[in-house]
Amino acid sequence: MTEPFVRVEALPAKVGDTVTVNGWLYNARSGKGLYFLELRDGSGIVQVVVNEEQVGAEAFEAAGSLTQESAFRVVGEVKADDRQRGGVEVQAQSVEVLALAEPYPITPKDHGVEFLMDRRHLWLRSQRQWAAMRVRNRIITAIHAYFQGEGYIQMDAPILTGNAVEGTSTLFELDYFGEPAYLTQSGQLHGEAMAMAHGKIYTFGPTFRAEKSRTRRHLTEFWMIEPEMAFYDLAMNMEVAEELLVAILAAVTADCRDELETLGRDVGKLEAAMATPFPRLSYTEAVELLTGDATQTLLDAEQEGLEDEKHALETERDENRARYGQAKKGEKRRIDAREIAINVRLDEIAEGLRNIPSWKASARDFEWGSDFGASDETVLTRHFQTPVIVHRYPAAVKAFYMKRDPEDDRLALGMDVLAPEGYGEIVGGGERATDLQFLRDQVEAHGLPESAFDWYFDLRKYGSVPHAGFGLGLERTVAYVCGLSHVRETGPFPRLLGRLHP
RNA sequence: GGGUCAGUAGCUCAGUGGUAGAGCAUCCGGCUGUUAACCGGACGGUCGUAGGUUCAAAUCCUACCUGGCCCGCCA
Numbered sequence A: 001m002t003e004p005f006v007r008v009e010a011l012p013a014k015v016g017d018t019v020t021v022n023g024w025l026y027n028a029r030s031g032k033g034l035y036f037l038e039l040r041d042g043s044g045i046v047q048v049v050v051n052e053e054q055v056g057a058e059a060f061e062a063a064g065s066l067t068q069e070s071a072f073r074v075v076g077e078v079k080a081d082d083r084q085r086g087g088v089e090v091q092a093q094s095v096e097v098l099a100l101a102e103p104y105p106i107t108p109k110d111h112g113v114e115f116l117m118d119r120r121h122l123w124l125r126s127q128r129q130w131a132a133m134r135v136r137n138r139i140i141t142a143i144h145a146y147f148q149g150e151g152y153i154q155m156d157a158p159i160l161t162g163n164a165v166e167g168t169s170t171l172f173e174l175d176y177f178g179e180p181a182y183l184t185q186s187g188q189l190h191g192e193a194m195a196m197a198h199g200k201i202y203t204f205g206p207t208f209r210a211e212k213s214r215t216r217r218h219l220t221e222f223w224m225i226e227p228e229m230a231f232y233d234l235a236m237n238m239e240v241a242e243e244l245l246v247a248i249l250a251a252v253t254a255d256c257r258d259e260l261e262t263l264g265r266d267v268g269k270l271e272a273a274m275a276t277p278f279p280r281l282s283y284t285e286a287v288e289l290l291t292g293d294a295t296q297t298l299l300d301a302e303q304e305g306l307e308d309e310k311h312a313l314e315t316e317r318d319e320n321r322a323r324y325g326q327a328k329k330g331e332k333r334r335i336d337a338r339e340i341a342i343n344v345r346l347d348e349i350a351e352g353l354r355n356i357p358s359w360k361a362s363a364r365d366f367e368w369g370s371d372f373g374a375s376d377e378t379v380l381t382r383h384f385q386t387p388v389i390v391h392r393y394p395a396a397v398k399a400f401y402m403k404r405d406p407e408d409d410r411l412a413l414g415m416d417v418l419a420p421e422g423y424g425e426i427v428g429g430g431e432r433a434t435d436l437q438f439l440r441d442q443v444e445a446h447g448l449p450e451s452a453f454d455w456y457f458d459l460r461k462y463g464s465v466p467h468a469g470f471g472l473g474l475e476r477t478v479a480y481v482c483g484l485s486h487v488r489e490t491g492p493f494p495r496l497l498g499r500l501h502p
Numbered sequence B: 001g002g003g004u005c006a007g008u009a010g011c012u013c014a015g016u017g018g019u020a021g022a023g024c025a026u027c028c029g030g031c032u033g034u035u036a037a038c039c040g041g042a043c044g045g046u047c048g049u050a051g052g053u054u055c056a057a058a059u060c061c062u063a064c065c066u067g068g069c070c071c072g073c074c075a
Helices: A008-014 A052-065 A113-118 A127-149 A188-198 A234-255 A257-263 A267-272 A283-291 A293-324 A329-364 A374-381 A436-445 A450-461 A474-482
Strands: A018-031 A034-040 A045-051 A071-080 A088-099 A173-176 A179-183 A200-208 A221-230 A280-282 A388-394 A408-419 A424-431 A467-473
Touching (some): A008 A018, A008 A045, A008 A088, A018 A045, A018 A088, A034 A052, A127 A257, A188 A200, A188 A221, A188 A450, A188 A467, A221 A234, A221 A474, A234 A257, A234 A388, A234 A408, A234 A424, A257 A267, A280 A283, A283 A374, A283 A388, A293 A374, A329 A374, A374 A408, A408 A467, A424 A474, A436 A450, A467 A474
Antiparallel strands (some): A034 A045, A173 A179, A200 A221, A221 A467, A388 A408
């Protein structure tokens, strides 16, 4: 499609040309006889300079009438200017108003979470949200590219199911023409069936959990990518997860530099996270690391670091306050803004300092056989710069369909990948049980209705083979890659407890 | 489900028992290169809701509602 206008992202290649650009007003500044309009068109933002002497009274007035988020069209010359983002600006020759916006609620200033979430449909236009959605898109395309390049077939698991898959999570229940039905919590079991048909498959779709979890890591609706591979064992499964994550990190660090900068993401940390192989710790080794001296030392150092930062910030705040009286108005505003930023960080530090003693206690007192808590996962990953793979968990804390470790029947051949920087579990999976009688016993032991699994048992009756797979949580992955503090900013319209609109 | 913090102008917040405040947004004016521009002015309030204490409540007490963060559960 040849477009009759130029998109902002293409402007750097058009220096010297006269072009048409369409967009919305992101922000504006003015001087006598001058308007500086930040035009946002979805591909980027460019500054449009409107000079009264060059455009005439009518167009100049049109530029002055534009309110934030008004739609407008500009014809002008693309000029190189090092001071601008992207290195270009547009010197307007004409300005046409397409739609004047009513007063726009989201200003280029601070807003609270609730206010922004109520206006998510508009918030998506803001820079950070825009950048996060672009990274999400790049992650999605990287995932497809990886699997397609490796010969996987993408297949969809059903969203409506007649039974609770693992019997653990709380599901959303529906009325399916008089029968009880549920929104899927995992495509896992159907994925296994599809892998027996195609060898290597992956699902890519929504999953649902009705748990009343209110944390930075939880959504009630989220997207999961679930590869399933026939003739793969646990070690091969871990290798797939590692390759997939490296492919994602490589794609984003290569193609989303501007977005990561907008998000304030430390790209060095993402690059460091690509070093392979990722550590592979057995659950037992992880428990030893968690309960050992190294973890206590690490947390002591973190506590010291936080205390040093706290003192530095308090000193800066006191110095700012001391010169506040003599400061001019603009300087006072900057001091006020800085004070707010300092207080936010001090609150975070105070929370960290409150948490560390309980983290230390939780780590030190951890007992073999339990599942890791959120703080234990965070503490484990603090020892490494890359994601960490933990495998061979106690069977009791894993799903019924996991294969047992032939070396130790207490263990299941499950594996989790923990993301760095406290982002927690982004991958969970393992090698699946192949023995029909074992699965029947497990279903019974877990109190699940055997009739619901008749088709699943068939997979073991007709050519049962070793196979493995895992689920990758898309939103947690996006949060980690973007450095977002909450998964609510990882998708366009996140569904959380108490959040169904917009 | 548990813990904890908060709710004051459209937004972000200050005000902790005695006249309801600031910055931003909006509107008006100034400035010929601004970068969350800047400067001057105007506009803007049922202090979450309901009770209570007090001469007097945004401020103290009780209940409820809504939200943030943390834990549990999970990807």
